[in-house]
Amino acid sequence: MSSTQASVVLVTADCGQVPDHLTALVVPNPPAAFEKVVQKYGFQPTPAVPGIHPTAVVAEPDFGGSTGISIGAHAVVEAGVRLGNNVIIGAGCYVGHNVEIGEGTRLYPNVTVQEACQIGRRVTIHSNTVIGADGFGYEFVNGEHRKVRQTGIVQIDDDVEIGAGTTIDRARFGRTWIGQGTKIDNQVQVAHNVVVGKHCVIVAPSASAAASRSATTS
Structure with a gap:
């Protein structure tokens, strides 16, 4: 984790020490939470037009x-x-x-x-x-x-x-x-x-x- 270039990480409550340069967001399920982030801010395919x-x-x-x-x-x-x-x-x-x-x-x-x-x-x-x-x-x-x-x-x-x-x-x-x-x-x-x-x-x-x-x- 210390080598990551991210500024924010998603972690569970039982996560150990987080480096000082990172902001930790505590969530129950990091993969599921990250999927929500991707859905909001990631690539969005062009929707089909009826x-x-x-x-x-x-x-x-x-x-x-x-x-x-x-x-x-x-x-x-x-x-x-x-x-x-x-x-x-x-x-x-x-x-x-x-x-x-x-x-x-x-x-x-x-x-x-x-x-x-x-x-x-x-x-x-x-x-x-x-x-x-x-x-x-x-x-x-x-x-x-x-x-x-x-x-x-x-x-x-x-x-x-x-x-x-x-x-x-x-x-x-x-x-x-x-x-x-x-x-x-x-x-x-x-x-x-x-x-x-x-x-x-x-x-x-x-x-x-x-x-x-x-x-x-x-």
């Missing part, structure tokens, strides 16, 4: 009367998409036919969500992530690899956050399922029919094989 950018291509712009929706420049939203209130779809995103996205969810720029996938409420998906690409399924027939059709979906439950450059494949049948509250780091691969439980943490770089399961808080 509305559809003129360059976006949106097949059915009503969305059942949902409000507060923001769709950025050059995004594509296909027919049959259902969006909840206050959904944010960033610039360059692609949202496929019949996708469902719940209230308060945010897709950062260049996210792809393929057909029929289901995304819950308050989900955050960072840039260059792909949800619902085909699972990697082949059979070796007559001396060559024959693709096995992937007919399932990806289901992402409420309050999930998915890092940049992550890929979550659609199921061969049924669903690839990410449970409520799970946090997935950047550059993670989740294969077809994988089930991830509630409140798991998956750290990059890692991959989950087809049909594997992760328990809660793994």
Whole structure:
């Protein structure tokens, strides 16, 4: 602490001697208190503006009367998409036919969500992530690899956050399922029919094989 260039430090009541050149603020939880300081005085991202950018291509712009929706420049939203209130779809995103996205969810720029996938409420998906690409399924027939059709979906439950450059494949049948509250780091691969439980943490770089399961808080 003596070498810090800060003028104020956040400490708990049981902290030892604080150097004379520092002002100590006693708080119950220094990390939580510092987070409040950052929220007040740190970098503030530009808030999304509700509305559809003129360059976006949106097949059915009503969305059942949902409000507060923001769709950025050059995004594509296909027919049959259902969006909840206050959904944010960033610039360059692609949202496929019949996708469902719940209230308060945010897709950062260049996210792809393929057909029929289901995304819950308050989900955050960072840039260059792909949800619902085909699972990697082949059979070796007559001396060559024959693709096995992937007919399932990806289901992402409420309050999930998915890092940049992550890929979550659609199921061969049924669903690839990410449970409520799970946090997935950047550059993670989740294969077809994988089930991830509630409140798991998956750290990059890692991959989950087809049909594997992760328990809660793994």
